Amino acid sequence: MIRVNCTFLDYIVKLKASGSNDSITEYEAVVGEKIISQKTNVQSIYLIKNGLAKCYLTEDTGNDFIQEFFGAGEVFGEIELITNEISFCTIEALAPTTYFKIPKKTFNQLLKEDAVFNTLLLQLMASKIKYTALRHSYNQSHAIEKKLRKLLNELPNLFQKISKNDIANYLGITVRSLNRVLPTLDTTPTLHQGSSSQ
Amino acid sequence: MIRVNCTFLDYIVKLKASGSNDSITEYEAVVGEKIISQKTNVQSIYLIKNGLAKCYLTEDTGNDFIQEFFGAGEVFGEIELITNEISFCTIEALAPTTYFKIPKKTFNQLLKEDAVFNTLLLQLMASKIKYTALRHSYNQSHAIEKKLRKLLNELPNLFQKISKNDIANYLGITVRSLNRVLPTLDTTPTLHQGSSSQ
DNA sequence: ATCTTAAAAGGACATTTGTCCCACAAAGAA
DNA sequence: TTCTTTGTGGGACAAATGTCCTTTTAAGAT
Numbered sequence: 001m002i003r004v005n006c007t008f009l010d011y012i013v014k015l016k017a018s019g020s021n022d023s024i025t026e027y028e029a030v031v032g033e034k035i036i037s038q039k040t041n042v043q044s045i046y047l048i049k050n051g052l053a054k055c056y057l058t059e060d061t062g063n064d065f066i067q068e069f070f071g072a073g074e075v076f077g078e079i080e081l082i083t084n085e086i087s088f089c090t091i092e093a094l095a096p097t098t099y100f101k102i103p104k105k106t107f108n109q110l111l112k113e114d115a116v117f118n119t120l121l122l123q124l125m126a127s128k129i130k131y132t133a134l135r136h137s138y139n140q141s142h143a144i145e146k147k148l149r150k151l152l153n154e155l156p157n158l159f160q161k162i163s164k165n166d167i168a169n170y171l172g173i174t175v176r177s178l179n180r181v182l183p184t185l186d187t188t189p190t191l192h193q194g195s196s197s198q
Numbered sequence: 199m200i201r202v203n204c205t206f207l208d209y210i211v212k213l214k215a216s217g218s219n220d221s222i223t224e225y226e227a228v229v230g231e232k233i234i235s236q237k238t239n240v241q242s243i244y245l246i247k248n249g250l251a252k253c254y255l256t257e258d259t260g261n262d263f264i265q266e267f268f269g270a271g272e273v274f275g276e277i278e279l280i281t282n283e284i285s286f287c288t289i290e291a292l293a294p295t296t297y298f299k300i301p302k303k304t305f306n307q308l309l310k311e312d313a314v315f316n317t318l319l320l321q322l323m324a325s326k327i328k329y330t331a332l333r334h335s336y337n338q339s340h341a342i343e344k345k346l347r348k349l350l351n352e353l354p355n356l357f358q359k360i361s362k363n364d365i366a367n368y369l370g371i372t373v374r375s376l377n378r379v380l381p382t383l384d385t386t387p388t389l390h391q392g393s394s395s396q
Numbered sequence: 397a398t399c400t401t402a403a404a405a406g407g408a409c410a411t412t413t414g415t416c417c418c419a420c421a422a423a424g425a426a
Numbered sequence: 427t428t429c430t431t432t433g434t435g436g437g438a439c440a441a442a443t444g445t446c447c448t449t450t451t452a453a454g455a456t
Binding site: 057059061063065067071078079082083084085088110112115121122123125126127128129130132133134136137139140141142172192 | 223255257259261263265277278280281283286287309310313316319320323324325326327328330331332333335336337338339340372
């Protein structure tokens with residue numbers, strides 16, 4: 001549930017370190033900071049170096065639906081650059097997060113001239129498609145309890161890292177429903193400690 | 199809800215017509231035929247020339263969840279080729295469907311040597327990611343009635359083209375629930391006529 | 397024509413999930 | 427400290443959705 005991509009991160013770190021590309025810059029986001037806001041223009045692709053962020057869509061109903069949690073190496077903004085459209089989701093830091101920013105021009109150059117970069121991006125996107133397909137399918141056809149068990153299996157310290165509200169929004173349920181199911185699981189989850197627990 | 203991609207189809211048709219690539223072959227699937235089966239090896243990418251197919255995942259519960267309906271120009275198999283993994287979904291014809299098959303070797307060659315093809319594939323994948331993100335988000339945060347209205351808005355003759363069972367599996371609900379909501383809509387849907395109605 | 401099968405329609409009931417509350421605890425601001 | 431805000435926990439009830447089952451209709455097979 002927390003997506004990472006070391007291969008891609010390593011490649012970009014090396015690229016930056018090689019000095020051949022000084023347009024790649026590094027930033028830091030504090031907890032709660034929005035790195036990308038829904039329905040705004042995107043002029044770079046972003047890459048998380050370290051930290052944790054949530055990627056979510058706000059619906060007309062006011063509900064937030066969390067697409068995914070992003071950890072080290074995860075990339076975003078590439079969809080907007082490729083389709084030339086405004087962002088369809090918001091990326092918000094859940095912990096202090098450092099990230100790289102690669103401007104559109106550099107991104108297009110790399111895509112064209114760097115075969116390795118091109119392949120890495122294809123793999124990254126293919127992986128996103130597959131992962132979300134599997135996740136949403138599972139979500140549609142299983143009860144809350146099973147979804148939660150699966151989640152806890154993937155990330156045992158889930159409740160230390162992510163607030164209940166965010167977990168509920170990730171599962172597409174309410175916090176009340178989440179709380180109702182929790183006691184039925186063997187595991188005894190501890191409380192959410194905020195970003196101090198990372 | 200029925201995805202199409204004329205640009206990509208045109209490009210492949212021209213590529214094939216130019217004679218420069220005789221490894222691209224054409225096939226026809228009858229109604230109910232599975233073009234790709236879940237958990238099998240994939241050695242080509244596929245491209246629908248004409249017809250209609252459903253792309254679905256079968257869960258351990260036995261439930262089918264329909265990811266998307268594919269119309270002319272839609273591509274599949276590319277994820278499996280890029281990630282080098284077995285297929286995670288089944289593609290099944292809902293109407294007589296003609297499609298192209300591009301072998302893995304040719305696909306990789308095109309990706310490397312044909313910049314236009316490379317870009318088209320990136321766009322296609324970006325579009326898939328965005329579309330499914332929006333759809334699943336909407337599905338998670340809206341009641342059945344709204345989901346159905348949205349669908350009927352996109353495709354007024356929905357019920358002529360697709361069976362209720364498939365529509366239910368696309369929305370992640372049961373046929374019973376679908377039938378319950380139908381009378382509350384102004385529209386009076388007619389019955390599913392099978393493939394004869396196209 | 398008759399039989400068989402698959403899709404459709406919907407009643408009755410159970411279960412799941414959401415909504416609306418209120419209460420409590422922790423963290424940060426004044 | 428005291429106040430305020432935010433996350434948490436859960437009771438009571440309402441609404442949405444699923445399960446199970448029966449009937450009807452339409453299409454295709456023999």
